[in-house]
Amino acid sequence: MEVVQLQRRFVEYAASLFREGFLDGQFTQLQQLQDESNPDFVVEVVSLFFEDSEKLLNDLSRALDQQNVDFKRVDSHVHQLKGSSSSIGAQRIKNACIAFRNYCEEQNTDACLSCLQQVKQEYSLVKNKLETLFRVTGATDFDRGWVDTDDDRMNEFEVFRLREDERKLVGFVES
Secondary structure, three states: OHHHHHHHHHHHHHHHHHOOEEEEEHHHHHOOOOOEEEEEHHHHHHHHHHHHHHHHHHHHHHHHHOOOHHHHHHHHHHHHHHHHHHHEEEHHHHHHHHHHHHHHHOOOHHHHHHHHHHHHHHHHHHHHHHHHHHHOOOOOOOOEEOOOOOOOOOHHHHHHHHHHHHHHHHHHHHH
């Protein structure tokens, strides 16, 4: 596939993630922190987010399976997940966590369990979408955070240029 076609697909796909509410402006700010000296910054940060989120989701499941639920502990986990989601711009996860925290305050176990399922669903969706986004730019080994720059993939300059184009489009979509 030609680089121009990959660029077009990337920009269209990235814009759809903002339009559909998966990502917000914080993700754009995260991208702006990436530069030539640290070209894998976004992939690395998002990979850490996924690792931490998996642990938090497992901790939440265990905490809500207890006969006597410690709602302060559950709320603490949800608060942490909400903050980390917000820091990478994962808007739909963050929004699901807001509702979840309200039910923790009410100590409503059934509603918390329902919210946990919603958060897990949003997490799974955003993870799949971001992995796809990174693969389009050549991050074939997403979990390890490196970019394949073989001839059949985009080279680092093309990826950088593509990210610049995507930032311009995202700025347009958000306004």
